[in-house]
Each structure stands twice: as structure tokens, then as C-alpha cells.
Amino acid sequence: MTPTRIVLSTAGTQEEARKIAHALVERKLAACVNVVPRVESVYRWQGKVESATEWLLIIKTAAQAFDRVREAIKELHSYDLPECVMIEPNGGSEDYLNWVSENVE
Numbered sequence: 001m002t003p004t005r006i007v008l009s010t011a012g013t014q015e016e017a018r019k020i021a022h023a024l025v026e027r028k029l030a031a032c033v034n035v036v037p038r039v040e041s042v043y044r045w046q047g048k049v050e051s052a053t054e055w056l057l058i059i060k061t062a063a064q065a066f067d068r069v070r071e072a073i074k075e076l077h078s079y080d081l082p083e084c085v086m087i088e089p090n091g092g093s094e095d096y097l098n099w100v101s102e103n104v105e
Helices: 014-026 063-076 094-102
Strands: 004-011 032-045 048-062 085-087
Touching: 004 014, 004 063, 004 094, 014 032, 014 048, 014 063, 048 063, 048 094
Parallel strands: none
Antiparallel strands: 004 048, 004 085, 032 048
């Protein structure tokens, strides 16, 4: 198994998404963060079905950094309950996965 992890989060604005992405990479908590613009999210919040345009963050990090990534997202995010979901890849380019590990502390 690879120590690389993918973390998904969303932000309500492009500026917030960029702020979080830059902070994670600058703090060496992520090797790379993709900011995917304008995804439509439909969700239940406080008993109501809501929808919003959001920016999706695809965060490439290492398993040992996940707790710090989660805490940084909480710290930097404007949402009361920011999304933070970790995915463990089953495979991938070994060179790329090694690059991720080398660029995360």
C-alpha cells in the first residue's frame, strides 16, 4: 500500500479555495492541491435540502500528514463543518506517488 492519500474538501469561494490550497502546500502538508471550479453541491443542512456552487479541493498528501491537514482545513475554513474526506489510492504511478511523499512533511 502507498502512504499517499487524497483528501477532498470544498470551499464556498474561489478565493477561499486558493487560500486553503496555498496554505497546505506552503506548510508542506500537501504536495499538490487541485482547485476544481464551480461544482454544484446538493446537501442536507439543519433539516433542509440546500444547494450551492462550490470549489472542490483535491489534496494530495501523505498518510502521516492527514491529521494536520484536517486541522489546517478547520483552521482556515469559513464553514461550520468543512468537508474533509480521506481516500486511500489502490495504485498509481509509482514515480508520482513517491513525489507526493517526498514533498510532504
